[in-house]
Amino acid sequence: MSLLSIRGIGKHFGGLQVLEDVNIEVPGGAIFALIGPNGAGKTTVFNLVTGLIKPSSGSIAFEGRDLAGVPPHQITRLGIARTFQNIRIFPDMTLLENVMVGRHHLLNYGGLALLFATPAFREAERRSRERALELLSWVKLDHKADATADNLSYGEQRKLEFARALATEPKLLLLDEPVAGMNPSEKAVLMEEIRNIRDRGYGVFLIEHDMRFVMNLCDRVAVLNFGRIIAEGPPDEIRTHPDVIEAYLGRGDEAEVS
Amino acid sequence: MAAFADFWATYSTLVYSVGIHALLALSLWLTLSCGLLSLANAAFMGIGAYTAALLTLNLHWPFPAALLGGAVAPAVVALIIGAPTLRLSGVYLAMATLAFGEVTRILILNLQITGGPEGLNGIPLLTTGWHIVVILAVAGYGLARIRRSRLGRAFEAIREDEVAARLMGINVESHKLAAFTLGAVLAGVAGALNAHFTFFISPREYGFENAVDILTMTILGGTTSLIGPVLGATILTLLPELMRFLHAYRLAVNGLILVVVVLFLPTGLWDARRFRQLLKNRRARKGGQP
Amino acid sequence: MLEQQLINALTLGSVYALFALGFTLVFGVLEVINLSHGAVFMVGAYAAITAVTRFHAPLGVAILAALVVSGLLGLTIDALILRRLRARKAPHLIPMIATLGVTTMVTSAAQGLFGVEVQRFPEAMLPTGEFVFGEVHLRTLELGIVAVAFLLMALLFGVMRYTRQGRALRAIAESPKAAALLGINVEGLFMLTSFTAAALGGVAGVLIGLNFNAVTPMMGAPILHKGIAVVILGGMGDIRGALFGGLFLGCAEVLSKAYLSSQMGDAVAFGLLFLILLVRPAGLFGRVLERKA
Numbered sequence: 001m002s003l004l005s006i007r008g009i010g011k012h013f014g015g016l017q018v019l020e021d022v023n024i025e026v027p028g029g030a031i032f033a034l035i036g037p038n039g040a041g042k043t044t045v046f047n048l049v050t051g052l053i054k055p056s057s058g059s060i061a062f063e064g065r066d067l068a069g070v071p072p073h074q075i076t077r078l079g080i081a082r083t084f085q086n087i088r089i090f091p092d093m094t095l096l097e098n099v100m101v102g103r104h105h106l107l108n109y110g111g112l113a114l115l116f117a118t119p120a121f122r123e124a125e126r127r128s129r130e131r132a133l134e135l136l137s138w139v140k141l142d143h144k145a146d147a148t149a150d151n152l153s154y155g156e157q158r159k160l161e162f163a164r165a166l167a168t169e170p171k172l173l174l175l176d177e178p179v180a181g182m183n184p185s186e187k188a189v190l191m192e193e194i195r196n197i198r199d200r201g202y203g204v205f206l207i208e209h210d211m212r213f214v215m216n217l218c219d220r221v222a223v224l225n226f227g228r229i230i231a232e233g234p235p236d237e238i239r240t241h242p243d244v245i246e247a248y249l250g251r252g253d254e255a256e257v258s
Numbered sequence: 259m260a261a262f263a264d265f266w267a268t269y270s271t272l273v274y275s276v277g278i279h280a281l282l283a284l285s286l287w288l289t290l291s292c293g294l295l296s297l298a299n300a301a302f303m304g305i306g307a308y309t310a311a312l313l314t315l316n317l318h319w320p321f322p323a324a325l326l327g328g329a330v331a332p333a334v335v336a337l338i339i340g341a342p343t344l345r346l347s348g349v350y351l352a353m354a355t356l357a358f359g360e361v362t363r364i365l366i367l368n369l370q371i372t373g374g375p376e377g378l379n380g381i382p383l384l385t386t387g388w389h390i391v392v393i394l395a396v397a398g399y400g401l402a403r404i405r406r407s408r409l410g411r412a413f414e415a416i417r418e419d420e421v422a423a424r425l426m427g428i429n430v431e432s433h434k435l436a437a438f439t440l441g442a443v444l445a446g447v448a449g450a451l452n453a454h455f456t457f458f459i460s461p462r463e464y465g466f467e468n469a470v471d472i473l474t475m476t477i478l479g480g481t482t483s484l485i486g487p488v489l490g491a492t493i494l495t496l497l498p499e500l501m502r503f504l505h506a507y508r509l510a511v512n513g514l515i516l517v518v519v520v521l522f523l524p525t526g527l528w529d530a531r532r533f534r535q536l537l538k539n540r541r542a543r544k545g546g547q548p
Numbered sequence: 549m550l551e552q553q554l555i556n557a558l559t560l561g562s563v564y565a566l567f568a569l570g571f572t573l574v575f576g577v578l579e580v581i582n583l584s585h586g587a588v589f590m591v592g593a594y595a596a597i598t599a600v601t602r603f604h605a606p607l608g609v610a611i612l613a614a615l616v617v618s619g620l621l622g623l624t625i626d627a628l629i630l631r632r633l634r635a636r637k638a639p640h641l642i643p644m645i646a647t648l649g650v651t652t653m654v655t656s657a658a659q660g661l662f663g664v665e666v667q668r669f670p671e672a673m674l675p676t677g678e679f680v681f682g683e684v685h686l687r688t689l690e691l692g693i694v695a696v697a698f699l700l701m702a703l704l705f706g707v708m709r710y711t712r713q714g715r716a717l718r719a720i721a722e723s724p725k726a727a728a729l730l731g732i733n734v735e736g737l738f739m740l741t742s743f744t745a746a747a748l749g750g751v752a753g754v755l756i757g758l759n760f761n762a763v764t765p766m767m768g769a770p771i772l773h774k775g776i777a778v779v780i781l782g783g784m785g786d787i788r789g790a791l792f793g794g795l796f797l798g799c800a801e802v803l804s805k806a807y808l809s810s811q812m813g814d815a816v817a818f819g820l821l822f823l824i825l826l827v828r829p830a831g832l833f834g835r836v837l838e839r840k841a
């Protein structure tokens with residue numbers, strides 16, 4: 001059974017039809033990519049999965065559970081975490097605090113424990129801080145744990161967002177253009193990191209523009225064009241798929257198919 | 259000792275006022291810490307003041323019980339109006355809470371039980387300096403604990419980016435309601451304490467101007483730490499006394515200060531981050547010397 | 549008597565609309581909740597009364613004086629405060645607080661300069677004519693107030709609709725960034741907006757001062773609250789909405805004062821307001837804004 005099933009999803013904003021009959025099955029323990037030209041509707045798919053917007057038709061299920069009517073914070077607690085195309089970190093908080101926010105629902109001490117700083121409270125906070133530091137060290141930002149996030153470079157902010165998403169202990173990680181704005185060496189490091197995540201049993205569902213990155217990294221690829229899935233399969237198949245070449249080359253704006 | 263007694267006789271009211279204003283500024287600090295620009299805290303103060311005063315005047319409740327009443331009544335109101343109101347954001351929320359504040363003031367002005375425009379007279383003088391000190395200390399401690407917990411981090415996350423906070427598993431609606439209601443509790447207690455040391459309360463004290471005063475104190479002091487609101491409350495309470503020689507122009511100084519702070523010290527007088535930065539710079543300079 | 553009440557409502561409503569128009573214009577174009585608009589209104593009233601009592605100016609000149617003085621005050625506030633905050637991209641709350649500080653300053657200064665007592669226009673200056681239709685008395689004064697208010701509003705609508713500046717202003721209200729890209733002088737139009745809005749507010753001050761023949765330093769506070777109510781009714785930033793909202797609030801206030809208690813009238817108005825905000829934050833007459841995801 002796949003981890004995430006998107007079945008017959010349609011979405012329109014007013015008169016603008018953005019998605020039409022989209023079907024995607026994202027398996028667990030694998031890296032799945034959604035590619036497509038700008039404005040194809042990729043980010044909209046993520047917004048639908050995380051519950052920020054409601055589909056006009058169709059259904060989404062996670063581990064067999066229908067997500068209709070489940071609010072976004074509950075979806076996160078079920079095990080879906082995401083990063084954003086235009087980074088949304090908490091700029092005035094420190095890196096450590098940013099990541100600890102991700103552990104919000106995993107810290108379940110009550111109000112009294114909080115007020116009296118009981119041993120249980122201290123222990124929970126300590127463990128949470130340790131885990132947050134561990135995640136920061138995965139993305140090599142632990143040396144800046146106490147700096148505020150707005151001091152970070154663009155690439156560092158992306159990595160912080162990645163660590164923060166992992167802090168929610170997801171089963172499925174949604175990454176919206178995770179390497180946009182990174183230099184090649186940073187890209188290589190993050191690619192390695194994403195593989196590690198997969199090897200630890202997480203599912204990864206990512207949106208990316210950089211075709212080389214996608215083809216090297218992913219186990220399966222789906223291609224979205226004008227709100228429709230035009231191809232789906234392993235990278236080798238996609239690379240040579242005539243409709244995909246047409247979609248990319250025909251638009252003239254992303255001739256990145258290698 | 260005699261000098262102190264003299265000082266206390268003259269200035270005790272002023273010192274009490276500083277404490278109560280500090281409590282009010284902290285109540286708004288809490289609401290703001292969750293990103294909610296609310297102008298309802300003066301109304302919550304009024305609800306707390308009238309509830310507690312009526313409990314001691316008419317039902318002769320003991321003071322602690324009346325204080326509790328002064329905390330619970332605004333909390334209940336906040337819970338009721340909060341659920342629909344807090345869906346609004348930014349200026350719309352400010353306007354809605356302003357409208358709520360006006361409705362509350364006008365109701366107090368027109369109800370029989372609140373004594374209408376004359377207000378309530380002869381409230382027993384039960385508030386002592388110790389009450390104010392203890393309650394302020396407890397409130398400060400509680401808020402400091404909240405700041406260092408998942409609750410405080412969630413408030414700040416919501417303030418900085420609501421969507422991102424939501425996708426970190428935070429139930430944004432319930433946290434906003436919590437911040438709004440806890441703010442109402444603190445404002446209500448401040449009102450209850452105030453009512454029992456001024457002897458007399460009237461609807462005039464809980465209107466738009468008062469909401470704005472509370473906001474001014476908090477912003478002037480700065481919202482990056484708990485010290486800011488307390489400092490702001492202290493300054494704005496003492497300032498009019500120090501400026502007595504300016505007579506009618508006294509309030510103009512308040513306005514000027516507000517404008518100057520907003521223009522030149524956007525994070526308020528007390529900004530922990532700025533201080534840390536200054537300290538770091540100085541250390542760096544010292545370290546650089548042979 | 550209903551007809552008489554409706555005349556009062558129209559008079560009051562037209563001034564509310566004039567006041568709210570400036571308030572909403574600033575919100576629509578500058579995205580600032582300008583809490584100094586009430587103080588500017590009061591300054592307008594004092595400018596007129598000073599022109600009349602000190603310089604023996606005729607009423608028309610006094611109104612013009614109010615327009616210029618309050619307009620310049622608006623311009624000063626923009627140049628000294630709002631412009632800096634714009635440059636810094638300060639969040640909404642900040643200009644609101646700054647203009648609040650201005651209100652305190654200006655009100656306190658007026659108290660120092662003019663005292664707290666009520667000042668009145670000399671009775672001899674006020675038009676005393678009256679038209680009588682059956683039992684309804686229509687005073688020339690009221691007629692004049694409504695005429696001036698509607699004239700200025702019509703002027704503003706005309707400017708917004710038919711001039712280049714007006715179209716540019718509407719473009720800015722839609723999107724300042726796009727407007728700047730189109731080569732529109734955004735800063736200049738911001739200042740023009742601040743001047744115009746304050747000038748309208750100042751004239752509203754004179755008109756209210758004439759209507760009740762009373763001018764005090766504190767007269768800005770209640771009108772500010774009403775202006776906010778009108779703008780919420782009409783939709784924030786919507787100038788047509790401000791007109792309807794103003795007339796509506798004028799009616800609601802006059803009628804509820806006549807037929808309910810005088811204080812409960814305000815409670816009804818603000819209660820209504822509160823409800824409207826919850827149900828239709830974009831206002832009764834405004835378009836419903838789509839929430840951004």
Ligand SMILES: Nc1ncnc2c1ncn2[C@@H]1O[C@H](COP(=O)(O)OP(=O)(O)O)[C@@H](O)[C@H]1O
Pocket residue numbers: 013016018036037038039040041042043044045840841
């Ligand atoms: N909240 C929204 N309201 C209206 N239109 C939207 C909204 N979100 C996305 N769109 C539109 O949907 C289309 C697809 O957008 P998006 O999913 O962001 O594309 P992609 O991520 O593939 O570049 C675009 O034309 C965009 O303008």
Ligand SMILES: [Mg+2]
Pocket residue numbers: 042043044085
């Ligand atoms: Mg996208």
